[in-house]
Every structure is written in C-alpha cells, then in structure tokens.
Amino acid sequence: MRYYKLPIFILMISFISLPALAEESLTELTDKPLAKAFELMDMDGNKVKLSDFLGKPVIINFWATWCPPCRAELPSMNRAWTKVKDKGVAMLAINVGEDEETIFSFMADYPIEFKVLLDQTGDIVSQWPIKGLPTTFVLDPQGRLFYRAIGGREWDSEELIKQVLALKK
Amino acid sequence: MRRYAIIGLLIIPSILWNKVIWAKITHQIDPETKLQSWKLEDNGVELELIQRLPDQSRAFFQGRGFSSQVADDIGKSCILQVIARNNKDKNNGLPITIQLQNWQVKFQDHIQGIKLKETWDADWSLNEVNKAARIAFRWATFPTEQTFDSGGDYNWGMISIGLNPGDHFNMQVNWTEDKKQRNYWINDMICASDL
Numbered sequence: 001m002r003y004y005k006l007p008i009f010i011l012m013i014s015f016i017s018l019p020a021l022a023e024e025s026l027t028e029l030t031d032k033p034l035a036k037a038f039e040l041m042d043m044d045g046n047k048v049k050l051s052d053f054l055g056k057p058v059i060i061n062f063w064a065t066w067c068p069p070c071r072a073e074l075p076s077m078n079r080a081w082t083k084v085k086d087k088g089v090a091m092l093a094i095n096v097g098e099d100e101e102t103i104f105s106f107m108a109d110y111p112i113e114f115k116v117l118l119d120q121t122g123d124i125v126s127q128w129p130i131k132g133l134p135t136t137f138v139l140d141p142q143g144r145l146f147y148r149a150i151g152g153r154e155w156d157s158e159e160l161i162k163q164v165l166a167l168k169k
Numbered sequence: 170m171r172r173y174a175i176i177g178l179l180i181i182p183s184i185l186w187n188k189v190i191w192a193k194i195t196h197q198i199d200p201e202t203k204l205q206s207w208k209l210e211d212n213g214v215e216l217e218l219i220q221r222l223p224d225q226s227r228a229f230f231q232g233r234g235f236s237s238q239v240a241d242d243i244g245k246s247c248i249l250q251v252i253a254r255n256n257k258d259k260n261n262g263l264p265i266t267i268q269l270q271n272w273q274v275k276f277q278d279h280i281q282g283i284k285l286k287e288t289w290d291a292d293w294s295l296n297e298v299n300k301a302a303r304i305a306f307r308w309a310t311f312p313t314e315q316t317f318d319s320g321g322d323y324n325w326g327m328i329s330i331g332l333n334p335g336d337h338f339n340m341q342v343n344w345t346e347d348k349k350q351r352n353y354w355i356n357d358m359i360c361a362s363d364l
Contacts, residue, residue, distance in 0.1 A: 025259045025320040064308060066229070069325055097304035122304040131312035132324040150315075151254070151323030 026138060026147035026163055035060075035137065035145050036127045040117040043100060048092075048117055050143070057146075057167040058090040058139040059155075062125055065098060065106040070134040073152030074110050080155035081114045088168055092117055096125045096133060140167045194355055203364070207355050209342065213257035213319070214265055216342055219250040220361035221327065223334055229309070234302035239293065243306075246284060247330035247360035251311045253344075254323035262319030265344045269313050273341040274330055275354075284331035286310040334362040 039049045050058075061077060063070035074093075081091050091114040095103055103116060119125055128137075131150075138147035146167060153160060192211035199206070206219040227244030231237060255265050273280050286307060293303075311326030332338060337359050343352040 027318040027320060027322070064305075066233070066305075066309065067325070069323070096308055097301060121300070122307070125308075131315040132326060133308050148318075149322070150317060151321070151325075153321065 026149050026153070026160060028147055029145050032140070032144040032146055035139050035143050036124075038119075038124045038127075040094065040119055040124065042118070043103065043116050048115065053090040053092075053139075054143050055141050056088045056090055057141060057164055058092065058143075059136060059164060060139065061091075061093045061134055061136040062096055062119075062128070062130055063093055063134045064096050065102055067133045069152040071110060073134060073155065074112060076153070076155045076157075078111060078113055080161060083156060083161055084164065085114070087165060089164060091115070094119050094124065097122050138164055138167065192353060194353070196357075204361060205359065207358060209353055209355065211351065211353070213255065213262060214344065214346075215252070215254040215256060216344075217250075217252040218340075218342075218355070218358070219252070220359075221248045221250055222361050222363055223248075224363045226327065230302070230306070233305035233309075234299055235306075236297070239298060243289070243329065245334060247332040247334070247336065248327050249330060250325065251328050252323065252325050253311075253315075253317060254321070255317035255319050256321060257319035259320030263347050264316050264318045264322075265346045266314065266316045267312075267344045269311065269328065271343050271350070272328075274332070275339040275341070276332055276336060281331065284329040285313050287313060289329065330360060332360050334360050336360045 035050060037050050039047055042048050059077075059080075061070075061073075063074070065071070077091065077093070084091070093112055093114060094117045096119050098118075099120060100118065103118070107116075128135075129145075134152055136149045136153070137145050140146040147163065155161075192209065195208045195210075197206050197208070198204070204220040204222070206217060208215065208217045210216075223241075223244035225244075226248040227237075227240045230240040230243050235243070253267055255262065257263065269283060269285055272283050274283060289306065289310075290303060298306075309327055311324065311328050315324060317323065330338065330340075337357065339354055339356045340358055341352055341354050343350050345351075
C-alpha cells in the first residue's frame with residue numbers, strides 16, 4: 001500500500017503547482033539603440049531637449065490622463081522621484097495628445113513633481129518604439145534605450161530603483 | 170517495475186495538465202455596473218475582456234474631439250476593454266505576441282475578424298475626424314500587434330467587435346508564443362446595451 005504514497009504525493013504537488021509568476025521588472029533591450037532626440041515644451045512653457053540629460057540615467061514615461069494604468073503607476077513614479085532625484089537620475093513624463101489645461105486639472109488629483117512634457121501632436125511618441133500607453137524607457141547616461149516597461153510598474157520598488165541606479169556605473 | 174510504471178502513469182498526465190490544459194476562463198458580472206467580463210488565464214498569461222456600455226464609449230470619444238455622430242458609431246460597435254498581461258517569470262518565461270487580425274468572432278453562423286483601428290481610421294474623412302481625435306483613438310485602442318515580455322508587461326485598450334448592442338457571439342482569441350499560436354474560444358459573450 002505504501003508504494004502508492006509517493007506517486008499520489010507527486011500527483012498532488014503537480015496538480016496544485018501554478019506557473020511561476022513574475023516579480024515586476026524591466027526588460028533590458030538587446031540592441032540598445034540611441035533614443036530619438038526631441039524638443040518639447042514643459043508645463044511652464046520652457047523648451048526641454050532630451051540632450052539636456054546626457055550623462056545621467058533618464059526615466060521617460062509616455063502617458064495620458066485617460067489611461068487607467070498610467071494613472072495607477074503615476075503615484076509610484078512620484079514616490080520613486082523623491083528617492084532618486086538627488087542621485088543623478090532624471091525623470092520625464094511625456095503626455096500624449098492632451099493640452100495643458102487637461103493635464104493641469106489632472107495633476108490636482110495626481111500630483112507629479114517631476115517634469116511633464118507635452119507631445120500634443122503625437123509626433124514624438126510615433127517616432128519612438130511604442131505601441132501602447134503607458135510605456136516607459138530607462139536611458140543610460142549615453143542616451144541609449146536600456147530598459148523598457150510596457151504597462152505600469154511599481155516604480156518605487158527597491159528592485160526597480162536598483163536597476164536604474166546601477167546604470168550610473 | 171510495476172511501481173515505476175504507476176509513477177510514470179501518474180506523472181505524465183499531471184505534467185500535461187500543467188503545461189497544456191492549464192487554461193481557465195472565468196466569467197463575471199460586476200454587481201454594481203452589471204457589466205460582464207471574461208478572463209482567460211494560461212500559464213502566466215492573462216487576457217481579460219470587459220464590456221463597455223455604448224454610452225461610456227460615446228462619452229469617452231466625444232470628450233476627445235469626436236463629433237457626436239462618429240462617437241455614436243464607435244460606441245454602438247460593441248466595444249470591449251482588453252487587458253493583456255504576461256506574468257511569466259522574467260528569467261524563464263517567453264514573450265508573447267498578440268495580433269488582433271488573428272482574432273475571430275463567430276456571430277450566428279458567420280465568422281469574421283474584429284474591426285481594427287486602421288479600418289476605423291481609413292473610414293473617416295479628414296473633415297470628419299480631426300488630428301487630436303485620431304491621436305486619442307490610436308492610443309486608447311488596443312494595438313493591432315504588440316509583444317509582451319515576461320516579467321509583467323501589460324497593456325489596456327479598447328477593441329471593436331463590429332456587432333450591435335445586445336448581439337451574442339463567440340470569440341477566438343490567440344497569441345503567439347515560441348512561434349506557436351495558442352487559440353482559445355470564449356463562448357456566450359454579449360455586446361453591452363445601454364441601461
């Protein structure tokens with residue numbers, strides 16, 4: 001009778017084992033192309049160029065106010081910003097297709113302390129390798145697309161911040 | 170010998186259960202909104218399809234620069250919110266690719282594709298829909314083709330089934346993983362009607 005105990009045990013374990021689920025993480029791009037240059041206006045009417053940030057890792061998030069996962073991840077991005085802003089990392093949120101008024105109203109409910117840029121015509125987002133919102137890239141100090149996250153992440157998690165800060169080396 | 174045979178006979182089906190048969194489709198009705206949703210889970214991939222009321226979609230697109238006529242056309246075309254997620258393990262899991270042109274809808278005895286964003290865009294004249302509205306439509310709708318890496322990539326977006334409010338249909342959804350297409354039929358779906 002005891003011969004049957006092992007297979008029954010294996011069977012039970014096998015049936016209840018679920019697929020290994022992921023810790024949220026960033027995808028490292030294999031080719032690491034140079035990021036497409038841009039010059040966009042910020043919420044204060046200043047021109048901001050991507051090249052202004054060469055020499056430091058840059059987190060660039062493409063988003064829109066109506067996009068639910070964008071809204072979900074923005075608070076964690078804001079918290080991440082407080083953790084990295086004094087550590088030589090830049091963070092930009094590029095809004096796709098909306099005007100200042102819409103974004104300004106939105107920011108009353110979702111405070112964003114890092115720079116928000118406006119891509120009202122959608123020309124910049126179309127030039128980057130992006131299929132959906134939100135998509136976030138982390139650029140290395142040389143301005144190459146190093147990591148990508150499709151969909152939202154918990155940006156203030158230790159693991160993600162560690163990945164970003166490691167690019168400084 | 171007999172002992173090993175028994176072990177083998179029990180292990181093989183259990184592996185098949187985990188690798189092949191482990192796909193679950195759940196149907197839910199939101200107790201507050203009464204909107205229905207269907208969720209497919211298979212080995213770390215999740216695909217959820219959620220009804221949207223015609224009025225919901227109409228209001229969304231009107232708020233983004235569409236005329237009431239065009240927003241009404243979109244709203245009544247059986248819009249579903251799609252949420253796709255690749256939760257496979259970052260180190261061992263494979264990417265998946267969703268191509269909406271491969272999805273199929275069975276309505277009555279007829280099988281058709283879904284109405285893609287490119288088809289909508291081509292239907293509108295330049296005067297009918299301005300650039301800002303087209304940008305909103307492009308980014309609010311689910312990409313026609315998108316790859317999701319393992320480790321938590323996900324996306325949300327609307328798709329248009331191209332049927333009328335209240336129509337019942339079955340839908341084949343699929344994605345490609347390791348060059349193999351995985352197909353699943355979700356049966357007894359229904360387009361939402363305004364309350």
